[in-house]
Amino acid sequence: MLKYILMILGGVIFIAGYYYMKQNEGHGKPMMFYSLFTYAGLSLVILMGARVLDPFFDSLGDWGEMVQLGVQVACFVIGAELLLKPAFEDQREIGSSSKKKITPYGSRDINAKNNKKKSSKKKKNNNNQIKRSYSKGNKKRR
Structure with missing residues (x-):
């Protein structure tokens, strides 16, 4: 039983x-x-x-x-x-x-690369705008 x-x-x-x-x-x-x-x-x-x-x-x-x-x-x-x-x-x-993954350069390494990419894109756009403004300015002065 x-x-x-x-x-x-x-x-x-x-x-x-x-x-x-x-x-x-x-x-x-x-x-x-x-x-x-x-x-x-x-x-x-x-x-x-x-x-x-x-x-x-x-x-x-x-x-x-x-x-x-x-x-x-x-x-x-x-x-x-x-x-x-x-x-x-x-x-x-x-x-x-x-668990946090440890990289040789620390966790900032990934963020730093992303920030560099973003800032370089901004700089390129700024350079283009500056060139355009000079070209427009030069045309007006001529």
């Missing part, structure tokens, strides 16, 4: 954790926490499911124990791949993007 109760409890934990994990997708630490919570529920379902199916695995004879272990390991690996890997990769991406 305890096996069934723990299996149902694991299913409820799994569903609740998965729901909150999807709600917090892309938010880093909360998503990681809920994915671990979801994996704990899945683990409880896998372990208790194997205990519930003990009579079936016992009917397989000597290989029953090995098959049971193989099914459990496969479920744990697939569960970790589907639940934990995306959450931890998301955490790594969030952590790496929030």
